[in-house]
Amino acid sequence: MRVALLTEGVRRYPRRGDGGWCDRLTEGLPEHEFELYLLTGPTALGVGDRLSPAWRGVRELALWGRRPGGRAPGTLRRRRYALAYEELVRALVLPGERAGFGAGLYRLAALAREDGTLPAFLASAHARRTLERVWRLPGADTSGGQPLACDVLVGADLLEQCLRPLSAPWYGSGPGGLGGADLCHVVGGGPAALPALVARHLHGVPFVVTEHGLHLREQYLGYREAPYRRPVRALLLAFFRALTEETYRQAAILTPGSSHDQQWQRRCGADPGRTRVVYEGTPAVTRPAAGPEPDVPTLVWAGALEPGRDIELMLHAFAQVRAGLPAARLVIHGEEAAPGYRAHCEALAERLGTAAAVDFAGRPGSLAEVWESGTVAVFSARSQRRPRLLADAMLSGRAVVSTDVGVAREVVGPTGLLVPPRDPRALAGACLALLRDEERRARLGLAGRLRAQERFAVEPVIGAFREIYLELVSQFPAFPDGGGGGAAGEPPRPFARPAEFWLTDGLRGGQDTGGGPAGTDGSGGDDGAQERPGALAEAV
Missing domain, CATH: 3.40.50.2000 (Glycogen Phosphorylase B;)
Known part of the structure; x- marks a missing residue:
């Protein structure tokens, strides 16, 4: 199966030796294809020539630093962006509207996928005015203090960086798209979970979350010493808290690194039935x-x-x-x-x-x-x-x-x-x-x-994730985008294709592009398998 592994880091390449947990996972499961989706800093880009052979490929997005360039949205599009952004901000600062965080988040992602102008909007004066107006509404949570103009500027900039994964060119069922993955595996939580949330919302791709040390807890500890005023800290912590709750709610399985972390996850709304402790193995x-x-x-x-x-x-x-x-x-x-x-x-x-x-x-x-x-x-x-x-x-x-x-x-x-x-x-x-x-x-x-x-042996960790992966793909449709062979309007059927269809021997009349599950590119479904009825016998 194809596994999209999403993580956040500042290193130029995944760690090797006894510290490379992601490398050990991919090398321990050679039967699967792993592709790395890395959120990193602008100075840490360019890892393709340093990857372990176990990785199928890598895609990167600069999460910090100068925003990516691009055109600004038009007037009508800007209004739609502003409505979605306002819904998200209201969920952060108004205690009675916290349930709207997910809706605002997915609406921003859908708009970004349509025209790619989300980064420009989030860095615009219109977004800052929206944030300032909502932040100062009656009933807004001002336990951190009343926001000043400088707080609005800093808060808008930090939110733009946190929301950059929504505009990543990773969504779709083509080559490199998360829609073509069988499942996503989020390592570390936080902003790395945003692409997995969007992929689940758009394509129905399930995802696993592994945390060795809770991301939200580390944010609370880190922001105590952050060089920002209290209102900005409160805003960013509200964002990470809402993101964590949404991640725990949507994740198919959570794998904390200890029972201690498992208790913290439950306090944040995690379902105990979808939580399994998997210790961090070490060589x-x-x-x-x-x-x-x-x-x-x-x-x-x-x-x-x-x-x-x-x-x-x-x-x-x-x-x-x-x-x-x-x-x-x-x-x-x-x-x-x-x-x-x-x-x-x-x-x-x-x-x-x-x-x-x-x-x-x-x-x-x-x-x-x-x-x-x-x-x-x-x-x-x-x-x-x-x-x-x-x-x-x-x-x-x-x-x-x-x-x-x-x-x-x-x-x-x-x-x-x-x-x-x-x-x-x-x-x-x-x-x-x-x-x-x-x-x-x-x-x-x-x-x-x-x-x-x-x-803390490595082998039990590898075995645990092998079972988790197989369990997840057995519970979700093989064609979440609706290409499962069912009639129009019917839900996809997991086993609608014969076994011969899945032989990627490149002899289907040139219609197999390798961009996700076979048959999702309009190649005619079962017709591709019927062209070579002896393919399975030849392979055997």
Whole structure:
């Protein structure tokens, strides 16, 4: 089957090695044809010569930066665009009209497909005036504050960038069109789901959504520090919230990366019956366990140096560990993610009198080296949103101590020690208990490695999506655009063609263009199969 994989990224090409989840999926399912639809920045275009051989092709759209050129709509068309745009904006700022988001979104997409002038309209003064008028209507949600003229300009520009996928040249049943795909697979959510929503609305193509870390949650966290005024932040978060709800409502299947994310998706309206947890597989499961422990009892910590990781808790706990075990050391691996935070932590270690035993080692060469340098792996974060770092530590065979937040309980389970967050005494007690008991460390380390190998192996992930793909195409018509061989006015019939029809041997009188399912190009349906009644026998 043909699978259209939609994702968003800033890289010039899909990641390779142990980080390329999309590559591992396509290489693990060679029986399917994958085509990449990438939303990226203007400086990251041009990936065709860098694709893995598993990809059939790539299509890109610059999601950020200067808008694409094009002519402006005429007066009549501009009015139709304005009505659709107003319906969408009203759904964002008027609490009583949130149900109109989907209708406004699909109307804009249909208009864009007709004349291709949507980018020019969204960047026009007419769109800005529409946004300003609706944003200042009585009853509009102004919890973020009253919008100023500068807010209207910034908000209109950001909405234009978010809505660019609606005008992408990807819709249709011809070559490269999403209408010719058997299904769409959205990786990451957010704006990457817009083409899938449009393809489902226009062509009936089902889609799957995979999120390793929820896009909406990351937007809420990221916009706290965004360089925009509060009204703009509220407007953009309202857009992402409405887009997420519409995506969850229309998706055939949701595959969150953990049960923790699954609970968040349900709070956003996801149907539990269409949600299946599929853990993010990693090739690290085949990596050998870490070698012998260091001679000096060492606690190792890894992650971004930022307040959310709560290194202060780790330093306070380590001061108590040193009081009970003076030979202990602490090694902190990671890059500074918040300006001045490393200096703050170094000053705190100095005040606690542990600076000589604390090593800020910076960015590690590899995670395997990080865990091998320690006796016990410690995680002190206030929130564990993704399981991958925890799973990598467990795969090393080192015993793990973690704060009981986010996905920690789900990932670690009974194979490690969990302590309450922001409790240095409990964290220090757990670390001391393991540092003083070699047999317990070895037992928990082995159990953690086996648990991580079972949950995060690549093969179960590939098998899960193989089943999901087959299940979806068996439930949806083979000809969503109405070319299934039924009589006029009748719904398409999935098995209306004989088996010989699907042999793409190029000998149907030149009528097979390869642009989607055979028979959708007006080639006469069954007539093409009847031209060569012995095709199946020859192929066998």
